[in-house]
Amino acid sequence: MHIGFIGLGQMGIAMAHNLLKNDHSLAVHNRTRDKAEPLIRAGATWASSPAEAAYEADVVFTMVSDDAALRDVTMGELGLLNGLSEEAVHVSCSTISPDTARQLAQEHQHRNSRYVASPVFGKPEVAQAGKLWVCVSGETTAKEDVRPFLNLIGQGIFDFGDDPGAANVVKLSGNFLLGCAIEAMAEAFTLGEKNNISRTSLYEFFSTTLFASPVYKNYGKLIADEVYQPVGATPALIRKDMRLLLDEAQKALVPMPFADIVFQQLTATVAKGKTDIDWAGFAGEVSEKAGVVRPKS
Amino acid sequence: MHIGFIGLGQMGIAMAHNLLKNDHSLAVHNRTRDKAEPLIRAGATWASSPAEAAYEADVVFTMVSDDAALRDVTMGELGLLNGLSEEAVHVSCSTISPDTARQLAQEHQHRNSRYVASPVFGKPEVAQAGKLWVCVSGETTAKEDVRPFLNLIGQGIFDFGDDPGAANVVKLSGNFLLGCAIEAMAEAFTLGEKNNISRTSLYEFFSTTLFASPVYKNYGKLIADEVYQPVGATPALIRKDMRLLLDEAQKALVPMPFADIVFQQLTATVAKGKTDIDWAGFAGEVSEKAGVVRPKS
Amino acid sequence: MHIGFIGLGQMGIAMAHNLLKNDHSLAVHNRTRDKAEPLIRAGATWASSPAEAAYEADVVFTMVSDDAALRDVTMGELGLLNGLSEEAVHVSCSTISPDTARQLAQEHQHRNSRYVASPVFGKPEVAQAGKLWVCVSGETTAKEDVRPFLNLIGQGIFDFGDDPGAANVVKLSGNFLLGCAIEAMAEAFTLGEKNNISRTSLYEFFSTTLFASPVYKNYGKLIADEVYQPVGATPALIRKDMRLLLDEAQKALVPMPFADIVFQQLTATVAKGKTDIDWAGFAGEVSEKAGVVRPKS
Amino acid sequence: MHIGFIGLGQMGIAMAHNLLKNDHSLAVHNRTRDKAEPLIRAGATWASSPAEAAYEADVVFTMVSDDAALRDVTMGELGLLNGLSEEAVHVSCSTISPDTARQLAQEHQHRNSRYVASPVFGKPEVAQAGKLWVCVSGETTAKEDVRPFLNLIGQGIFDFGDDPGAANVVKLSGNFLLGCAIEAMAEAFTLGEKNNISRTSLYEFFSTTLFASPVYKNYGKLIADEVYQPVGATPALIRKDMRLLLDEAQKALVPMPFADIVFQQLTATVAKGKTDIDWAGFAGEVSEKAGVVRPKS
Structure with missing residues (x-):
């Protein structure tokens, strides 16, 4: 089978390598x-645009940084929709808004191609x-x-139904639960330290x-050691x-006090210029x- | 060896049963x-007061509901301190304030008996x-x-040093982390439900x-099903x-926004009269x- | 002078009436x-579209409910920009986002007309x-x-500089301060009541x-009496x-914990269907x- | 009439000076x-203990820093209760817990003297x-x-009924409302500044x-200028x-999210060592x- 892959950040590279298995091109x-x-050396071919990456592919993966980037590689002038065959499937792994997922699914339907929301959980080494x-x-x-194809990149697949936005709600909820675990441990560890x-x-x-x-083990260690690299x-x-x-909470009318606090903490972190951690x-x-x-090291 | 046990709530009964093993009295x-x-039928003897339960014991366990109750069974007129032998050890399993633990430890020291803070984690069935x-x-x-003795009731013992209050700080922190997991799941599941x-x-x-x-599995199920019995x-x-x-946070000067929210939620729950869940x-x-x-069932 | 006025809600009607003074048409x-x-009976003429209301006006006021409505009456097919003379001024009184204000100001500049952000504070009776x-x-x-013209509708005018978005930041901040006063009084009054x-x-x-x-007097009375009508x-x-x-807080990287809480309370109010108060x-x-x-009345 | 006054901080000195009027001793x-x-120079006499200050007084004022200090000057060995005549009144102006007020009122009743809770609002210059x-x-x-006597120190007296704790609930609520106004302005001004x-x-x-x-004028200026002296x-x-x-909120079962945030901010301020502002x-x-x-000045 022929696969396209668009978006080679830390996560994308790792996922693409795993798709090279089983004689897929x-x-x-x-x-x-x-x-x-590195992927080209391992047998992949270079596509000069998303459209070219999608050309004659049975399935095309995208793993980009946000809604705008995904809209661009999908619906831009050289976007994958301009290369994708009918019946081919766009496997969309980015963390994006549920509404963007729903809109892109409709765009694909209009052109007789298909869209599967497939956000993933795991750090680069897990990928x-x-x-x-x-x-x-x-x-x-x-x-x-x-x-x-998903079995090549993951250890488990969970199906959340027909709504193309649903998997993205789950992904956002997962990051939220993670943020809550981080804040909770930070508060508890600081109270302990002062005692x-x-x-x-x-x-x-x-x-x-x-x-x-996994979450408490991996993130907990960072918070205990206060080492936020890599x-x-x-x-x-x-x-x-x-x-x-x-x-989403705003649209669904769900007050989420914990989410507000995690967002405040991340805002403060960015506002103070702590961006490379x-x-x-x-x-x-x-x-x-x-x-x-802390003593300056 | 001879053991005393004071406080037979759900947790205390379960713990006491396990101490009957190994031919201890x-x-x-x-x-x-x-x-x-049930414990008497299983071989325990009845003590008419904490002092009597402590009489000639090598070790006496307490598992009561709060600081006031623990002070009473320890330092009251018929409290265990009036029965406990020199060198015997009070194993204090209740969830109490670190300061109460420190004060009780001192009281024991004055009388040449000993105090070990030993709060425990686990539901009655785990006990x-x-x-x-x-x-x-x-x-x-x-x-x-x-x-x-602790090995009879637990699957693992964690030592937090010399300060008799330390283990209680850990216990309180654990309940706090648990409360945070509950709130976080409640927010995420509600957002999901509305989607x-x-x-x-x-x-x-x-x-x-x-x-x-364990925590996300056990408490998560309650929150998913919205069944808060037993x-x-x-x-x-x-x-x-x-x-x-x-x-403790107030004394240690640690702002804990998550703790404030969990406390607010519990306060509202009690204020609304939802006390038997x-x-x-x-x-x-x-x-x-x-x-x-929800439709009324 | 000839004035156009678009948007006749409770606030708009009251403001328009005051503009009829001084022989303005x-x-x-x-x-x-x-x-x-009622305005027509008082001497105003009916315009069948925003463009018509703006036609030959020296100044045109808008007072509509949100960004979308303002964009529509301004830039829609029959929007005021299609009727407004060069040099005429659009006085925009709606509570909208600062960015919408900035964009509309630019649109006016392209057409040699002018835009003044003029959000107002006060209840309908004040208007x-x-x-x-x-x-x-x-x-x-x-x-x-x-x-x-502004002197006809207001008792005081405060100038916040050149940025067409600035006055809207102030308006949003004012509603925020108001919301904070409401929440604070609600908490204090409830604590008092329980004592x-x-x-x-x-x-x-x-x-x-x-x-x-004025704010504590007017809103405080509603909260004390718990009567939220009219x-x-x-x-x-x-x-x-x-x-x-x-x-705005998100863009400017300002954590605003009070704003989050007021938003949560309003979200809960809407989610519970309390919409007509x-x-x-x-x-x-x-x-x-x-x-x-409360006993049901 | 003869007046005793105990507690000569910034507030107490100012209040005592006003009580010297009208030929009171x-x-x-x-x-x-x-x-x-300064008070002695103005005609007051020195009392070497609270008991002595209360001796033969018709009314004795106290204005001290907290519950412990008030208990001490009232019920300590040389406390005012050991000097106060029957029927004399203790006017208690300190900001203390309602429960302490209720207990002190009972102590007075046992000795046939009387207790009036009289907390005050205003900065030293207002006093x-x-x-x-x-x-x-x-x-x-x-x-x-x-x-x-109260008319000599205040411009208005508000009566909150028979419960000696009630006036203290009002005083604590007032400081809370003030803290909320400070936090709200701080958030709004910071958002403005970034715009x-x-x-x-x-x-x-x-x-x-x-x-x-008065509150928004006085405290708002401090927050606008960011000058927190004197x-x-x-x-x-x-x-x-x-x-x-x-x-009090905890006892009365009232969740108070704004109060939690103000308390967090004050805790952080103290924890960071900003104590002399x-x-x-x-x-x-x-x-x-x-x-x-901010640039360091």
Whole structure:
């Protein structure tokens, strides 16, 4: 089968590598070509535009940074819709607003191609290992047709029904739950620290007992150590996701006090210029408010 | 060895049963005797007061509902301090304020007996299975001496150092983290529901992937199903714990916005008279604010 | 001078009446003609479209409900820009987003007409009395040219500089400050009530001493009496304004915890279907959370 | 008549001076005598203890910093209760918890003396001018008997009934409303500033129109100028009041989200060591979170 892949950030590169398995052929496109070189060396071909990446593909993946970028690579002059064959499927993995997903699904329908919302959960190293969690929603047969490809990038696929926006609501909710876990740990660890209980001992207890889950283990360690490198995703990027979540909450008339606080913390982090750290670094806002001063390293 | 046990609520009964193992002898006391009957049938003896339960015991456990109750069973006229031998150890499992723990530890020291803070995590059924998580703090040799007994009630013991108050800070922090997980899921599930994504499908996804931990599995199910029976702990009881946490935050000068919100939700739950449900039922405040109306069953 | 007036809600009608003074001639337009009848009887002429209302006017006022409505009456096919003379001034009184104001100002500039942002503060009865507070921003000479007209509707004019968006930031900030005063009084009055101190006695003390200002007097009385009729502005309408404020806060990177809470309260009010009350009625959310039950009247 | 006065801080000194009018004789006491010198020069006599200040007084005023200090000067070994004549009235002006007021009222009743809760509103310069606002509660005849004295220190007296705790609930509520006005202005002014609207122009508009009241005028100026000197009351002192308010809210089962936020801001201010500024300086937390950096002067 022939696959197109558009968007070669940290996540996209890792996912595209896994799609090269099983003798699939792969055409890749990115705004800047240099990111594509390792994939080309591994057997992929370069496509000079999204439309070219989609040309004669059975399935085309997109993994870009926001709604505007996805609209552009999909509906722009050289967008994938201008290359995609009828019946081919666009597997849209970016974290975007549910409404953008719904609109793009309609655009595809008008042209007899298909759209499957497929946002994913996992850090870049999880993507490399092909162990992402994949949420899908959209038309049933399209979802069935792309399942073998999704199995190459993920360890599990969860189906949230027909609405192309649904999987994106789930993705935004997941990032929200993650942000809540970060804030909660930051508050608890800071309270402990001020009571002479080390952040690490709290982390070790909770992450191996009641909260023994990937999120508390991985993010909890960052918050315990207060080391926010390397950058999985920046505060600005995830702040955009929280904004999309709050937009949905606003439309659905759901007051979400925790979401407001996480958004405030990310806003403060960005406002203070802490932009080159992992987003979990917003935990630093909690200790700062508590007057905890760290020795400069 | 001879053990005393004071406080036979749901948790205390379950813990006391596990202490009857290994040929230990057990004297039990409770405000009302009827709770003690199953234990007496299983081989325990009845003690008519805390002092009597402590008489000639190598170790005496307490598991009562709050600071006032613990002070009473410890320092009251018929309190355990009036029965406890020198060198014997008081294993204090209740969820109380760190300062009360510190004061009681001092009282024991004045009388040459010993105090180990040993708050536990786990619902009554976990206590029955002897699978509690136990946090300890206090004097080193005392902690060593009671370890064999703690192994009968718990699956793991975590040591938080010399300060008798430390383990209680951890316990309060744990209940706080739990409350945060409940609020976060309540917000996410309500947003999903209003987007026609079932609460159950969100629960199943998150509790088996990123958040696959005991807390998200157990409490998440309550929140997904909106069934808050049977009552593990009432809103009023855990609200008391959150109050103690906020008192610590106040003393330590740590602003805790999430803790404030969880406390507000529990306050509203109690104020509205929803007192005979599990405390996770404060999740209902979220859907109520979102205008979700449930058909009366 | 000849004046056009577009948008005859409660506020618009009252303002238009005051513009009929001083022998000005007035052409009025509204989506539905019946609202215009009292003005026509008072000497105004009916314009069948915004363009017609703007035709040969020296100045044209708009007072509509939101950004979309203002864009439509300004730039739509029969919009005022298609009738407005060069050099004429559009006095834009609606509560809209600063960015919409900036865009409309540019549109006018392209056509050699002028735009003055002139949002106003005051309830309908204040508008009738010609006692509004008017905030203006935009091009200096345009502001000077319309000052005599603004003096007919207001008791004071405050100039916030050249940026056509500035006056709208001030208007949104004013509604925000108002919302904060409402929430604060609702919390204080409810605490008082639960301590057997009547809401009215608190209201009377604070509104005649430390907080003796129009806002605390007027809105405080509604909150003390818990009578939210007649409707000055609905919860949905002001919720829209708070949304615009939060959008500005998001762009400017300002965490605003009070704004988040006021928005949550308005969202809950709308979500529960309480739509036909004055927006100050969101104060009811506070007493509801506190479990205060009112006898049904 | 003979008056005792205990507690000569900034407020107490100013109030005591006004009581010297009308030929009343005045005995004053303070922890440190030097504060009393100006009053002694003006005709007051020095009392070496609270008991001595109360001796043969018709009425004794107290104005101290917190509950503990008031208990001490009232019920301590040399406390005023050991000097006060039967039928004499203790006019208690400190900002304390309602429960302390109720307990002290009972103590007086046991000894046939009387207690009137009389907390006051106003900065030191207002106290000097005899223009405080006075809230009273307690026994009716006692309130009547002290009214002539209260008229010397205040411009208005408001009666909140029989409960000796009621006036203190009102006082705590007033400080809460004030804190809310500070936070609200801080948020609005920061949003304005980031939109190139000067803090001063916003202040001038709002404090002369919709919010033209003493609180918005006085505190608003501090927040606009960001000058928090001289110190009217420290952040730590008013944080204590907010804590008392939250204690009342907790007992009365009233969720108060605004109070939680104001308390968080004051906590952060104290935690960061900003202790020698007026409490309105917690407004700085808002601009700090927004990443606003001020040039060091």
